[in-house]
Amino acid sequence: MVGIVLISHSAALAEEAVALAVGIAGEDAPIRPAGGTDDGDLGTSLTKLEEAVAEVDQGDGVVVIMDLGSAVLTARTFVEDRADVVLADAPFVEGAVNALVTAQTGAALDEVVAAAEEARTIGKLC
């Protein structure tokens, strides 16, 4: 199955977004948080991202969802030499839920990315 990593400036936010997504979609597909710096401060860590990607990588590709700022830059730097890891331009929480739900159906990498990105356009009030 496709793996999912949530990278955020905030370790707690990434963890809670993972928990919410797992609460909704279950734990069949692998998803991990990569938040905060190596020292646990606010910021992002390439090392944490690498570790999280390695943990969720089952050989079918990995989708990374970023919140803002340095998370985006760190993720972009990471995928420069990883064709099997794709960044989704998606809302952090909603994209994570959609991606996990889709990954669990056994969908392919591009389908999981598309599901995450579609979260942008799904209205909550209709």
Next chain:
Amino acid sequence: MVGIVLISHSAALAEEAVALAVGIAGEDAPIRPAGGTDDGDLGTSLTKLEEAVAEVDQGDGVVVIMDLGSAVLTARTFVEDRADVVLADAPFVEGAVNALVTAQTGAALDEVVAAAEEARTIGKLC
């Protein structure tokens, strides 16, 4: 200033999203989380929403941003009889940051709602 409330199924997610937004935008405009049930379980609480709205209400209106499911239904029920409280159809984390940043400039209620909703369309990778 316009107040902002984040309502989520998860108390921790709402708290961390508030913390991230405050970390980026500062604390000039009021923002509060309303997550979880009255008993602290996963779910939503009208009472928590009412309390959070009361705390951030400075007379200039309040924007509520919801994550998913029962948070949307609870928020919708709440605004039935509150014309000064508006629901933003926005991504949870990104909408919160944009709303708070805009509220702090002293912007009006409709501008803060628009800022939150614009977060849908702002690409992270360009």
Next chain:
Amino acid sequence: MDTAFFLRWITIVTERVRADRDHLTDLDRAIGDADHGANLDRGFTAVEEALAAKPPETPADVLTTTGTTLIRRVGGASGPLYGTLFRTLGRSVGDVAEVSHEALAEAFAQALAAVMKLGSAQEGDKTMIDALAPAVQGMRTSLDAAAQAAGDGARATTAMRARKGRASYLGERSIGHQDPGATSMALVVDALRAA
């Protein structure tokens, strides 16, 4: 149907929700988050307390107190939805001592519209609407017909694919399980004929 009738209705619903609590939660375990029985039991227990604390004087009092309490105490998606159902019933029957069958049927039709609007759900989305909408049709004839239709509607959700609520995230995998909210809605409507 007077205040005592509506109080009996709510009491029977409360008892049956308590009795079926685990069954409703099991249905929600299959396609949701395993809390629907617990949510409704918490909600109706609070309703029981609220009605005991301040005895209602009219049918509308019973219905409005029930709805307002459910919105506040259920904690899940079903809280605002059932809350809106009962509050709309209360508003529709109005300030009278006796509610005619026709007035109740009209109130249910209005409540259906309000619940559909709140949840943006249609028939066929595998939600409580799939029991409530046929019940509204059946109620044009009798409470028995309404109960029968609600039960049939709930059972028909098994074959549906969820398009609203948590179960919608399961997509295809939501097929083959009866919807918990449609099941509890059939219970609520069925209790009317026992009241």
Next chain:
Amino acid sequence: MDTAFFLRWITIVTERVRADRDHLTDLDRAIGDADHGANLDRGFTAVEEALAAKPPETPADVLTTTGTTLIRRVGGASGPLYGTLFRTLGRSVGDVAEVSHEALAEAFAQALAAVMKLGSAQEGDKTMIDALAPAVQGMRTSLDAAAQAAGDGARATTAMRARKGRASYLGERSIGHQDPGATSMALVVDALRAA
């Protein structure tokens, strides 16, 4: 310019970052999150250790190790950006023992393009690009001209409204403060002529 030249450059940058740490952090306090000095100090301290642990054999070694370490250890947006700058310099100068002025100027031009692409930033967005882009122009003439242009560019950010990075969230209120990243970039470029 040989391996020793590039090592001296990085050493001077490390020392100056340490000396200016509080100033850079203060600039970031005004329009960011008050960590730019701490971020770069942590990053270049790690670079110092990495270069000491495995002495580099070529200019490219110095530059690549610097970039890779910064990406991994800075922790803020400036980490991937400065990391990409140094790694692109390393890739551009290639496997040589001596780098000509022309080769360095060309490497800086390529690094500018890579950093702009990574951050999707343009000149005028009030970022490190506003010091780096004029430095690349100046470097066509001399290291002195580059340093002068980078410093002027950094100072010119004061009047700009931020369009990228955290400061962009401040909108109008970002005007009137010099950008921390542009300030550190001017320091980095200036250190070249002291190396």
